[in-house]
Amino acid sequence: MSVSTSPTTPAIVTGAASGIGQACAQALAEAGRPVALWDISEGVVAVAEQLQKTHGVNCIGMVVDVADVEALQAGVAQSRAAHGPIGALVHAAGVAGVGMLDQLDPALWDSVLNINLRAEVFLAQALRGDMKSLPGSAIVGIASINATLGNAMNPSYSASKGGMLALNRALADDLGRDGIRINSVSPGQILTPMIQQAVDNAPGLKEEFERRILLGRIGDPMEIGKAVRFLLSDEASYITATELVVDGGNISSQR
Numbered sequence: 051m052s053v054s055t056s057p058t059t060p061a062i063v064t065g066a067a068s069g070i071g072q073a074c075a076q077a078l079a080e081a082g083r084p085v086a087l088w089d090i091s092e093g094v095v096a097v098a099e100q101l102q103k104t105h106g107v108n109c110i111g112m113v114v115d116v117a118d119v120e121a122l123q124a125g126v127a128q129s130r131a132a133h134g135p136i137g138a139l140v141h142a143a144g145v146a147g148v149g150m151l152d153q154l155d156p157a158l159w160d161s162v163l164n165i166n167l168r169a170e171v172f173l174a175q176a177l178r179g180d181m182k183s184l185p186g187s188a189i190v191g192i193a194s195i196n197a198t199l200g201n202a203m204n205p206s207y208s209a210s211k212g213g214m215l216a217l218n219r220a221l222a223d224d225l226g227r228d229g230i231r232i233n234s235v236s237p238g239q240i241l242t243p244m245i246q247q248a249v250d251n252a253p254g255l256k257e258e259f260e261r262r263i264l265l266g267r268i269g270d271p272m273e274i275g276k277a278v279r280f281l282l283s284d285e286a287s288y289i290t291a292t293e294l295v296v297d298g299g300n301i302s303s304q305r
């Protein structure tokens with residue numbers, strides 16, 4: 051007897067042109083879910099075409115700036131028109147927001163918070179009706195170990211990610227009344243363009259990262275994609291309001 055663990059309702063993945071968002075879209079397409087891939091980069095269109103070709107599920111690539119609330123509301127309508135009601139959301143779009151206290155200005159602060167955090171609020175608001183009508187619907191926000199670890203380089207980023215953990219617990223209380231689950235995944239260091247750029251510009255940084263990690267290596271984006279796919283599946287039907295840390299043993303490390 052086969053066991054089906056994956057709802058086949060369509061998903062929206064933000065930040066899907068690259069890195070973790072792209073891996074999440076791939077993991078969902080592999081499981082047979084149609085995906086609307088969103089990104090501010092036009093490269094998302096080619097990524098969607100490739101996923102559709104490889105996995106034989108409907109995928110659409112859309113250029114959406116998630117910092118723009120009206121644009122994301124229009125994006126939800128366009129995704130629904132393409133795929134039907136949406137049963138899953140991954141908010142992976144994010145910016146690193148590097149800028150220490152003395153370099154911060156209100157524009158940088160607002161930009162990081164609006165992309166990394168605020169977008170998820172208005173996406174959840176726009177998708178609630180669809181999700182309520184589709185049993186097994188769920189949301190995952192990509193947070194970070196920087197929600198927990200202090201780093202002088204990026205207070206706006208840390209605030210956005212710590213805010214996401216708190217936000218998702220609050221939304222879980224509300225959305226749970228409609229049977230909708232919402233969780234956060236906190237990646238450690240994962241080899242995406244965001245981290246590759248940092249590693250390329252600082253000799254020895256990769257080794258410094260790896261020395262601390264209990265598994266001794268930086269992670270692969272698909273190791274996040276698979277964790278997200280699990281949280282969006284029926285295997286995770288009693289999991290909501292939680293943080294799943296996927297960091298190879300980084301924040302647990304005393305090394």
Ligand SMILES: NC(=O)c1ccc[n+]([C@@H]2O[C@H](COP(=O)([O-])OP(=O)(O)OC[C@H]3O[C@@H](n4cnc5c(N)ncnc54)[C@H](O)[C@@H]3O)[C@@H](O)[C@H]2O)c1
Nearest residue numbers: 065068069070089090115116143144194237239240242244
């Ligand atoms: N790579 C890591 O080690 C790591 C660790 C912890 C958390 N994260 C989080 O994972 C998520 C993905 O990061 P990544 O490493 O894959 O980075 P990435 O730079 O490869 O991908 C981020 C994507 O978000 C898109 N994006 C940026 N601003 C946008 C906007 N306004 N609207 C729509 N799309 C926008 C970018 O174009 C890019 O394609 C981010 O939220 C990041 O904070 C990454």
